[in-house]
Amino acid sequence: MSFRFTPLESDILDALAWDLRDVSPDLAGQFAEALPGVRRNTGAGLFTEIIVHRARPAPLTTPTGRFGTVHAMVGDLPDPIAFQAEMVAGRLIALHGDAYGQNTRAIDFARVPFDQVFTLDDRGDSIAFDPAALMQPSPLLDLHRHADHVQPPPVEPPLGNDGALQRLQAPGPQTLLEVLFGKVAPASPHTAVDESPPDTSDRTSVLVGLWVVIAVVGFLAVVLFDVSIFFAVILAGVLGRALQKPEILDALTRASRRFGQYEYRPPQQ
Numbered sequence: 639m640s641f642r643f644t645p646l647e648s649d650i651l652d653a654l655a656w657d658l659r660d661v662s663p664d665l666a667g668q669f670a671e672a673l674p675g676v677r678r679n680t681g682a683g684l685f686t687e688i689i690v691h692r693a694r695p696a697p698l699t700t701p702t703g704r705f706g707t708v709h710a711m712v713g714d715l716p717d718p719i720a721f722q723a724e725m726v727a728g729r730l731i732a733l734h735g736d737a738y739g740q741n742t743r744a745i746d747f748a749r750v751p752f753d754q755v756f757t758l759d760d761r762g763d764s765i766a767f768d769p770a771a772l773m774q775p776s777p778l779l780d781l782h783r784h785a786d787h788v789q790p791p792p793v794e795p796p797l798g799n800d801g802a803l804q805r806l807q808a809p810g811p812q813t814l815l816e817v818l819f820g821k822v823a824p825a826s827p828h829t830a831v832d833e834s835p836p837d838t839s840d841r842t843s844v845l846v847g848l849w850v851v852i853a854v855v856g857f858l859a860v861v862l863f864d865v866s867i868f869f870a871v872i873l874a875g876v877l878g879r880a881l882q883k884p885e886i887l888d889a890l891t892r893a894s895r896r897f898g899q900y901e902y903r904p905p906q907q
Contacts, residue, residue, distance in 0.1 A: 644747065649752075654722075655669065662730075663699065668729065671691040702726050705724075707720070713751065715745075
């Protein structure tokens with residue numbers, strides 16, 4: 639409600655809006671757009687003029703008179719004060735407080751403490767006014783309570799495919815060498831490297847292969863790089879004599895054995 643009204647006026651008008659919700663459904667809205675006018679301590683109660691904003695639409699109902707059964711214990715008075723809202727053609731114009739003949743001249747209604755705000759039912763029984771208890775749950779909550787939730791579709795297992803499409807989707811080789819020649823692996827996991835000393839036939843095979851390599855390299859050097867034939871022959875002879883040394887030839891023979899334990903396996907189809 640409006641902060642321009644005193645705490646007593648605000649709480650009492652809240653209770654009157656609830657008490658008169660059937661008589662004047664827009665009473666709370668009128669009070670929210672109103673300003674206080676003249677205030678008087680009547681000596682036996684109070685009077686507060688209420689000025690509703692003129693641009694507010696006309697009330698839905700048009701009661702005229704004083705309405706309400708709101709009561710409250712105010713200050714040190716032994717008995718409660720009765721409060722009523724005065725309306726003309728449905729428009730709120732004043733708040734009246736009747737102390738039932740009790741002297742209120744010494745009471746400052748702007749600062750006086752009060753409690754036990756209540757209304758009266760048709761039989762005259764008092765009903766405590768509790769805004770939190772009387773407030774109805776928001777109808778928006780009903781939008782979240784429904785039993786027509788759509789169940790998520792079951793998760794279907796992935797389709798099995800062992801054909802060409804599956805092979806295309808399978809992870810490919812990790813290196814360029816595997817892409818070109820397949821996976822390099824030992825010919826047999828149990829094959830051990832032969833560490834026996836090289837024999838004459840092994841040395842001869844390696845030596846023949848080395849001379850073939852030297853001849854090819856020399857030929858390419860002469861043809862592609864215009865190297866002198868005389869220089870190429872001399873260089874080939876020097877390399878050939880160096881590679882014929884027993885320790886170098888044995889080392890090359892053992893290395894060739896190690897290379898022979900590996901083979902290139904083509905990619906599995």
